[in-house]
Amino acid sequence: MKGLREYKFLLLSGLALVVFAFLVFGIVSREDAEAKEYPYLDNLFAEGVVNEINIEISEEDWADLVENPLEETYYAVDVTINGETLSNVALRTKGDNTLTSVASSDSDRYSFKIDFDYFNDGENYYGLKKLNLNNNYGDVSYMREYISYRIMGEMGIPVPATSYTHITINGEEWGLYLAVEPIDEVFLERTFGDSTGDLYKPDGTGADLVYRGDDMSEYPGLVLKTNEETSDGSAILDLMKALESGEGLEDVLDVDEVLRYLAANVALANYDSYLGNTTHNYYLYEQDGRFTIVPWDYNYSFGGFGGGEVDIYEPTNQSMGMGGGRRGDMENAEAQTAAGENAGEEQTAQMPEGMERPDNMEMDMPEGMERPEGMGGGMGGSNEKPLVDTLLSQDVLLAQYESYLAEIAETYFTEAYMSQIVSETAEMIAPYVEKDATAFFTYDEFLEASSADATDPNSLVYFAVSMAESIENQLAGGEPTFNTSSFVAAAAGGGGKHPGEDFGGMQDTEQTAGDTADDQTQRVPE
Known part of the structure; x- marks a missing residue:
């Protein structure tokens, strides 16, 4: 036995x-x-690696790009990524606020989009069809977008892959960029295991998700990126109806994921988003009639799109200094509003020389004119934000939202977590920032912003720890305790040192702002 x-x-x-x-x-x-199914993850988005990308473009095309950046013309170029060359791929400028702001400055440091199969059908980089190269505009730390995606990814929010990339153009130094995976069919397959659903990139009337009837022509800002010829829009109409009624939300929306998204954006004070007047910089993806939200564009996170106190219970309140919110304490509203206005003046004063604050950060209509319907306080829609208002009006969902804010304050916005990620990232990118030929800020400013000192108001660590304290105080029934205007680094908007050397005989060309063309064009060298 x-x-x-x-x-x-x-x-x-x-x-x-x-x-x-x-x-x-x-x-x-x-x-x-x-990694095996999507090998571009290892080849371009490996953690802790700064990639090398060289863009070879003709003198004529470069001069045309610099002279007409807002046209977003595609040019045929050769791109070498970490020593491997792909020929005859497409390159264009990209961006919204960033593009127009750089175009109106003395800088040529544009963000770029690379399309590998635009001219050669089927061409790709280890499975990647397109690639975004973001110029870190308005971000003296070079880290806002990188860290924002990192935190949201760890929270279970679907985010694109990112990596730092050192850019040269025709072999000449051009600067340190952030490579970002596009939200396209490849991303959808990798993230959701399916790319057959409707993908929207809202920007304009309808982006607020306010129900305006069943006619899809009433929602020109709900830009459909997939199924353009087959979708009847019924799924997103059902979503907006549910947000209006507050009923059947789970049937049309991944509510838990959206609450995580909202909590992250509130904590990051990311107001160049659905939360703010612009009401954009997000995607909606539908599977079997149920939508998921995908975050996008975070160079203005960490309070970079305006200063004030973030009320977690009224996160779309753009005065950001009113306080009270859900608690109804408005006694000091006038004084707080004045403080917010003064803070805004300070921020404007701190914009680097030669640069202007993006137009739609503050949109005052001329005297005697009314704001067009759907524009609300900015470019993206009305002042209604049902994705926030409807969800947070329900006690059970509000409690979930509060739990995610508590998670951020206790796990990610701690001095230990933030100091580590800021220090590690700064060590990795500092040599590239120091020699950045087109940097929007000085190297000394970067060193201040990348400090791990939680008491330094230039540091992202200071922002995170201060915001965590404010969140925890509000969760306990108190008022906001952190005014993001005191975060010095977040107040800086952009800037530009124009490259001192020509690229292979290319002349630097002065540019002025203009209207973005409705249709993108292409230019192929003879």
């Missing part, structure tokens, strides 16, 4: 080890499987 018991014990122990090994192997193999 003793031998039988020992045999059974050994057998059960062996089975336990097999099960444990299977579970561990399963986790690892899933990560390995994703």
Whole structure:
């Protein structure tokens, strides 16, 4: 009997080890499987690596790009990524506020979009069809977007892959950019296992998701990126109806994921988003009639799009100094509003020389004119924000939202977490920032912004710790305690040192702002 018991014990122990090994192997193999199925993740978005990209473009095309950046023309170029060259791929400028702001300055440091199969159908970079190269405009730390995606990814929010990339153009230094995976069919397949649903990039009338009837022509800002010829818009109409009524939300929306998204954007004081007057910089993806929200464009996170106190219970309140919110304490509203206005003046004063605040950060209509319907306080829609108002009006969902804010304050916006990620990132990119030929800020300013000192108002660590304290105080029934205007680095908007050297005989060309063309054009060298 003793031998039988020992045999059974050994057998059960062996089975336990097999099960444990299977579970561990399963986790690892899933990560390995994703890397194998989408090899661009290892080749371009490996953690802790600064990539090298050289863009070869003709003198004529570069001069045309610099002279007409707002046309967003596609040019045929050769791109070498980490030593591997892809020929005859497409390159254009990209951006919204960033593009117009840089175009109206003395800088040529544009963000770029690379399209690998625009001229050669089927061409790709290890499975990647397109690539965004963001210029870190308005971000003296070079880290806002990178860290924002990192935190949201760890919270389970679907985010694009990112990596730092050192850019040269025709072999000449051009600067440190952030490479960002586009939200397209490849991203959808990788993230959701499916790309057949409707993908929207809202920007304009309808982006607020306010229901205006069943006629899709009433929502020109709900820009459909997939199924353009087949979708009837019924799914997103059902979403807006549910947001209006507050009923059946789970059937049309991944409510838990959206609450995580809202909590993250509130904590990041990211107002160049659905929360703010612009009401844009997000995607909606539908699967079987149910939508998920995908975040986008975070160079203005960490309070970069305006200063004030962030009320977690009224996160779309753009005065950001009114306080009270859900608690109804408005006694000091006038004084707080005045303080917010003064803070805004300070921020304007701190814009780097030669640069202007993006037009739609503050949109005052001329005297005697009314704001066009759908524009609300900015470019994206009305003052209604049902994605926020409807969800937070329900006690159960409000409690979930509060739990995610508490998670951010206790896990991510701690001095330990932020100091580590800021220090590690700064160490990785500092050599590239120091030699950045087109930088919007000085290297000394970067060193201040990348400080891990939680008491330094230039540092992202200071912002995070201060915001965490404010969140926790509000969760406990108190008022906001952190005015983002005191965050010095966030107040700086952009800037530009124009490159001192020409590229292979290309002349620097002065540019002026203009209207973006409705249709993109292409230019192929003879």
